[in-house]
Structures are given as C-alpha cells and as structure tokens.
C-alpha cells in the first residue's frame with residue numbers, strides 16, 4: 001500500500017497534489033511520501049517483533065539525507081557499501097553502532113574511516129579482504145567486528161543482473177569453505193567474529209529461495225558454534241520484492257517473510273539483522289514527468305517525455321516495468337491505446353515502455369511513474385548534460401524540496417580547463 005491516490009481528480013502524494021508540486025518545482029522530479037516510508041519500515045518491525053532484531057536499511061536504494069533521517073529517527077540501522085554511503089548515514093545522524101558495511105571491494109581507507117568513526121560490523125566477502133581488514137585494525141590498535149558473507153549457492157530466481165547468491169556470482173565466500181575461513185579469521189589480529197551474513201539477490205517474488213538459503217545459514221551457524229565461534233548475530237540481507245505491475249505480481253508480504261525467519265531462527269538465541277532497501281522506499285516514490293510531444297510513428301504513437309533514461313535507468317538496464325499513469329484522473333479513465341513511452345535522449349534504449357496501453361495524452365500532460373522510490377534518483381546521471389532532477393518529500397499537507405535541481409552553470413563549471421587550452 002502507498003499514499004499516492006487520486007483525489008479531486010488529480011494524483012496526490014498524501015494530501016498534496018502532484019500537479020501543484022510540478023507547478024512549483026518544474027518537471028521532471030521525484031516525489032517521496034513520508035507516510036509510505038514510515039509504514040513500510042514499521043511493517044518489517046512488526047514482521048520481526050518478538051525476535052531481537054535490527055533493520056539496516058540498504059542506503060543504496062535511496063540515499064537522500066531526508067530519507068535516511070526519516071528512517072534513522074524510527075530506529076533504523078543502515079547497510080552501506082561505500083565510504084560515501086557511510087558518510088551519508090553518519091551525516092543523517094545514524095550512529096556507527098547501527099551501521100553495517102557490506103560490499104566486495106572495501107578499500108583500506110574506507111575500513112580505516114569506519115573504524116575511526118564507529119561501525120557495527122563489516123560484512124567481509126573474501127579471504128583477501130579479511131587479511132586487509134585485520135592489517136588495518138591491528139595497525140590502529142582497534143578491533144573490527146566481522147560477519148563473513150557466505151554464498152549459499154541458491155538461485156534467487158530474479159533478474160540475472162541482481163542475483164547474488166549463486167556460486168558463479170562475485171559475492172561472499174563459498175558456504176562449503178566457511179568453517180575453514182572462520183578458523184582463519186579467529187587467528188588473525190584485530191578481528192572479532194560476531195556473526196554470519198548473507199544476501200542472495202534483489203526483487204525476489206517468492207520466499208522459497210530465501211528459505212533454502214536461510215536453512216543452510218542456520219545449519220552453518222550450528223556448525224560454527226560447535227567449532228567454538230561466538231555467533232551472536234545473523235545478517236539475512238535484503239531482497240524482498242515489490243509489486244511493480246499492479247495487475248499481476250503479488251510478492252510475499254513482510255509478515256510472511258518474518259514468519260519464515262521466526263520459524264528458522266526463532267530458537268537460535270541470535271540477533272537478526274535484515275537489509276531491506278526496495279521494499280521500504282520503492283513504492284514510497286514516484287517520478288513525475290511531462291509529455292513534450294505526441295508523435296505518430298509506424299503502427300504506434302510515441303509519447304515523448306521530459307524524463308529520460310538518465311533519470312530512471314531501470315527500464316533500459318533491466319527491462320524493468322514501471323506503471324505510468326496520468327496525473328489527471330479523467331485522462332486515466334479514457335480509452336487506452338498502445339504507445340511507446342520514451343525520453344529525449346539520443347539512443348533507442350531510452351524507452352520506458354513499448355506498446356503500453358495509455359490514453360492519448362497530449363503535450364503538456366503530466367504522468368507519474370509509480371514505484372520509482374528505489375534505485376531511481378540514486379542511479380541517475382547527467383548523460384546528455386541533463387541536470388539531475390529534484391527530489392521532493394511530502395508529509396501530510398506539506399512538501400519540501402530535499403534536493404534542488406542544479407543550474408546549468410553549476411554543472412558546466414565543475415569542469416576545469418587545462419592550462420594549455
């Protein structure tokens with residue numbers, strides 16, 4: 001459920017008309033709903049109630065400071081994958097004790113910074129990283145709390161590019177070698193084993209792969225404890241999917257996911273961490289754009305929008321589906337005809353949807369891409385020297401620009417000209 005509904009004939013974000021925001025900030029822009037963000041975070045809290053747990057929001061999904069602050073204030077921890085994300089989480093007021101650091105390529109500088117400023121745990125993904133972290137921590141006289149990310153060799157049955165738990169994927173250490181690597185970790189200076197980590201992929205629409213992976217994780221935890229390791233926490237990763245096409249997909253709810261987690265880990269006396277990103281912020285955001293032209297093509301009409309692949313890369317990159325709806329409810333009810341919905345960027349990949357049934361909108365009409373809160377703004381670029389688009393947050397009847405649109409001068413003046421020119 002989200003808080004983007006038609007009211008008085010216009011799509012609203014909570015109590016604010018998206019058309020009114022468009023008139024104030026211009027199009028295109030991203031708009032997030034505080035109430036949806038909060039609701040989705042609470043769904044996970046309810047799902048894991050009764051278990052000692054920490055929900056570490058995956059910052060990569062949407063790293064705007066306003067989003068991080070909203071979630072941080074609700075008690076969220078954060079899962080970061082770079083020194084930049086670590087700094088963002090800290091700037092948003094999240095204490096180091098609630099930040100976990102994931103990723104296959106942490107540099108020693110990133111490790112040092114996190115150790116200096118406070119970290120809950122590093123999710124270590126290789127033996128090489130284990131040695132690097134040990135070296136850094138020991139040289140600082142510090143102790144780095146670690147979980148080893150294990151790769152369970154389970155197919156998450158999601159898009160190829162976001163599946164991470166099969167043995168051919170670059171993530172984690174093979175689960176079959178985990179005991180041996182934990183034994184090594186226990187002998188290295190500067191490290192303290194605290195748990196085990198896993199993340200098998202994103203946009204999972206079935207619980208079965210999670211269950212298969214978590215069952216292996218529970219078995220491994222018992223074996224590691226028998227080997228003498230203090231396994232006090234398990235990080236289960238993120239990945240629960242959202243319904244992108246309202247018509248057909250019905251992914252499992254956080255409550256179903258939580259029940260499965262409780263069944264597998266409930267009696268293990270272990271703290272559970274999860275790292276959801278998309279489910280918290282995906283449906284809490286829309287991208288609003290304007291039709292620049294309607295153009296007749298061969299056997300189809302094109303709707304050319306002022307948003308493009310540089311603003312929302314998911315359709316071009318993963319063939320992802322986003323529902324696209326007119327802001328004007330009367331238009332939304334008109335007879336739909338197949339349209340190709342495209343942006344102004346000079347390549348054919350700049351296509352949001354092909355043969356999508358849409359009412360025949362004219363230039364100036366406003367549309368909203370639903371489910372654009374996750375992996376939208378964060379993956380945007382300035383390709384074609386198109387400024388990064390503004391982000392807006394709505395709470396009740398208020399809205400605030402949480403990242404303004406840069407000026408062309410700001411963009412152009414970032415370049416520096418060598419002395420010989």
Ligand code: LLP
Nearest residue numbers: 058102199202203238239275276277278375
């Ligand atoms: N934890 C780790 C270690 C991850 O790598 C990810 C996502 C998450 C948590 C959060 O997963 P989520 O709950 O959001 O599914 N750009 C792609 C998605 C990439 C996901 C990468 N890792 C997209 O637009 O679909």
